[in-house]
Amino acid sequence: MKYRESLNIVNKDLQLPAILAINSSINAEESLSRVFEVLQDFLDADGAFVNIFDVQKHSIVFVAHCRRNGFSSPLGSVEPPRSLRPLKITDKVLNCSDISEDRFTQKVLSECLPDVKSYLMLSMDKEDRHLGVVCFYSRRYDQFNEAQRNLLKSLHDSFSLMTSNALNSVLLANNRDLIHENDGLKDCVRESRMALVNRFTARTPSLKEITAKVEKVSSTEVPMLVLGETGCGKEVVVNLIQQLSKRESGPFVKLNCGAIPETLIDDEFFGHEKGAFTDAKIQKKGVFERACGGTLFLDEI
Structure with a gap:
């Protein structure tokens, strides 16, 4: 005790x-x-x-x-x-x-x-x-x-x-380490974006004005209309927008609207489920679903 x-x-x-x-x-x-x-x-x-x-x-x-x-x-x-x-x-x-x-x-x-x-x-x-x-x-x-x-x-x-x-x-x-690493990644993204822009303008110096617009719109999420004659490089511009945007790592889906029969437009855009009609043996995803998270380029719209 x-x-x-x-x-x-x-x-x-x-x-x-x-x-x-x-x-x-x-x-x-x-x-x-x-x-x-x-x-x-x-x-x-x-x-x-x-x-x-x-x-x-x-x-x-x-x-x-x-x-x-x-x-x-x-x-x-x-x-x-x-x-x-x-x-x-x-x-x-x-x-x-x-x-x-x-x-x-x-x-x-x-x-x-x-x-x-x-x-x-x-x-x-x-x-x-x-x-x-x-x-x-x-x-x-x-x-x-x-x-x-x-x-x-x-x-x-x-x-x-x-x-x-x-x-x-x-x-x-x-x-602090994560912030520093994040800043480094942002710098890499900026450098990568500038390299893309510089390569684009180096090949075609006359497109500097268009390139400036591409840089501006690529940071937004709004739909874009690219106008120009056949063969002038609309797809090149759309590709550049995709590479400079937040959707860079997403899919890039191109659809030639001028080549689609009117009766198949709904099916191409929105797809169908298996068994939706007689010949629907498998499920088919439409271009909107396939392009989710990336860019959908509707050519000849």
Whole structure:
């Protein structure tokens, strides 16, 4: 009974300084280093780390790491082993006395921290969402006890706030990367569009005025009427409009309206279902359906 009471006193004495240390900085590396300094005598751990799962990149990202001697080194990110599953953490904290019993964590740490033998791992969850883990580790087997586990469990909510901030930082960095990548793709599209226009005007310098109109209308979704005598290049202009538009990757369907008998116009435009009439043995898509998402060029309309 006295032993249990003494453990509770130790936990309460350390709990407030630990919470203050965790909340002393919005930087996960600084927070972890400070709380590790508060807890290192009680836990007797060799080091600690915080990692989160980056859903966008499907990787485990180590956002903070510190060691007993004060030296910390970035651990980077690791792709989780697809063939293994992590041990289920019940009641928030897992006390693993031998890391070989947890092949998932052993595989994740095999390159960055291969000398870990045992650990206390706190699963970070908030509102049914897994944020990551906070882990205190040792180079010795069977290092941690129930009192240490209970203390770590009591700090779950404070560590959750720290992990949430770290996760937000990673998400912001990902968004910046996506914005940068998107800007690069936009530049490529602009360069590609200009290359098309330059090639077109290089062959026919007299069509610069028409090319300027093509550039203007290609950004819209309105139907267009291209006028000109037979053989003057209407299809070339329509092709250029398609290549400069948002429908560039869609189908380009051409229909010579002048060659369609009047009785087949409906069938060519809108198609028919199987069995719609005597000779309708299969379904036929009309040009409007086949050109969906792309361009429909009605020649000789």
